[in-house]
Amino acid sequence: MLTAGIDLASKPSKTAVCVIDWGVEKAAKIEEWERSRWTDERLIEVMSDPSIERIGVDAPFGWPIEYVAAISASSKNGTWPKDGYTEDFGRFRATELNIKELLGATPLSSSLGNLSWVTRRSARLLARQARGEDVESARLGESCFVEVYPAASLKLWGISPADLAEDPGGYKGEKAKAVGRRRNLAEVLVKELESVVNMPPDFVARCEEKGGDDLVDAFVAALVARAMAQGRCEPIPAGPTPKQLKAEGWIRVPCGPSLRDDLISM
Template sequence: MLTAGVDLAAEPRGTALAVLDWSGSTVTVDVRVGVTDTDIAATAPGVEKLGIDCAFGWPDDFVTFITRHARGDRVELADDEGMAWRRRLAYRATDRATRAITGRWPLSVATDRLGLTAMHCAVLLDAVTDAIGEPVDRSGAGTAVEVYPAATLRGWQFDTRGYKTDVGARRILVSRLLDRAPWLGLDDAAEELVVASDDAFDAVVAALAARAHALGRTHPVPPGYQDQARREGWIALPVGRLEDLAP
């Protein structure tokens, strides 16, 4: 089995791709930073799962809101006003489910800086569609699946404080990851890259989350949300332990 992970940025310079080969007793890791959509799309047909760290869509209520506003229609969508109403515009169903599981809100694709990267992701998903020969199922039922590396790590009981900005914190986190997953075959160059670059590190974690999803070790889309997940996307949060992924 091959799984891949993408830490997506608005531009290729900050985008990283990791491919993990699970066919042996040691998982080989190929990780690169500065990859293009062409690089990612070329990888997609050869992997079991491609985990992408970015929102796959926008909230249904937000799409309705801006569509009505663009037409010049009145935009009230509900009787309740204030924060609860705005949160329905800002957050997807999967964001609310993620908060229920993790206790934290993900970034809002509608109101935070994530929106720029999500625009890139929409184009990337088209490229992946062309490469695999079928539309990407944003619920995660096909090749591509939406993942959330920081929440994945916390779900596996890692301390993620400071790892995005502090090289020292990231070095400790990488060391602890390898202690618990000695089968993860980071060579010296790859290990130094994931310590030096949070993008590279998140790409590796995204590929691990893709493995969890391929094994059925992620929270499923709840009953009644499948159609919405196909429009908005759905974050695959692992259940169980990191150790359960061992080849």
Template sequence: MLTAGVDLAAERAGTAVAVVRWSAASARVEDVILPAGDDAVLAAVRAAGKTGVDCPLGWPDAFVRYVTAHQDGAAETASGDKAWRRGLAWRHTDEIVRATVPPIVPLSVAADKIGHAALRCAHLQSRLAAEGRPVDRSGAGPVVEVYPAASLRIWGLPWNGYKGTAQLAARIELVDQLRAAAPWLDLGAFADRCVRSDHVLDAVVAALTARAAACGLTAGPAPDQLGAARREGWIALPTVALDGLMPSPG
């Protein structure tokens, strides 16, 4: 089984792809691409059984409705206060993450710079759809939305403070702890790249989360949440420890 992880940025320079091959007793990082253009991302999705994408797959329903009404000159605002803005800025899945994995708060795809990456993600989704591979944004398909910080937090690993060129020591510690928690994971020749680039490291974590999703080991939307998840996207949160990604011996 192959899983892929994509740390998707607005531009190829900040986008990394990691491919992990799974066997009965081990997992091996088979390839890493940084920088990764659109064709490299799409090739990984085509090759993998499941791809975890670290980027919102859609926008909040309430935001879309309000902007559409505003464009038509028919938007009404009850108060315009912080609570009202929050209701437009975050998706249902973002609020689930906020409540489930504190103190993590996902970036708002409607009101933050991550919206630029989401526009690129929307373009990639349209290309996949044109190939006959439409993306189910709820995660019930070959692509699933992931959030590496949340996965790391759930797995008891350092989840913040490792981003950026100045945080080399923090990434060394995180990679060491990841290897200790998952001795079956072979980073191989790409261990140093995980240390040198938080984009590569996040792509590897995204590929691990994709494995959890592929095995039915993530929290999916409830029936009454499914419609919104298919429009807005749904962040897959692992429901097992890192060791749970490998089959039990015997």
């Protein structure tokens, strides 16, 4: 089987894709791992490839339901919800609040700020390519597509740079400390995945280069897609209504704590 990971950005030049072939006898093989001009058309080619069983996408699959309702009502009749005057109104989906409760880390808002542009691109891609499935199923990870959050997955696997004993912090960007953390993370991934994935010899070096954080996230997204295919992602908890889930989507995270266990059939 093949899985893919897409680190989606608003701009094609900052988008990265990784495809892993798990059907190799001894160890899985990275078939494609590239950060370049991933236009919508090129992404649609990957998303429509029938040989790829699961695709993890690092991008929101929906907007907060209260945000959509408020914007719609405002456009239609100029009204605004009475409870909509707080700073956080319409800011987070149920899944983002769940991530915050689960891990103590707050994802970016799918409806506000820079990530809102990524949400728009994600929506138009899913609308064009849901593989015959309805978009609502795709939003829940029940079809080929899975919404993922690499930072949360790394934390659940116990390998997040944010949890390092020395110099904890983020791995995004080109500052020296971020690049160093990214290098350490890449080295950990190579060690953790020994005999599971046949890692390319330049894996660590490519993670260090400019835009290497996007490559890391695409790679992790492909791993989470594999975990989902193996039934090794956490179920959606009770709480959110079916209507809310189908509209907002849900971030699927691996069971953990072992990366290897989430990837290998037991």
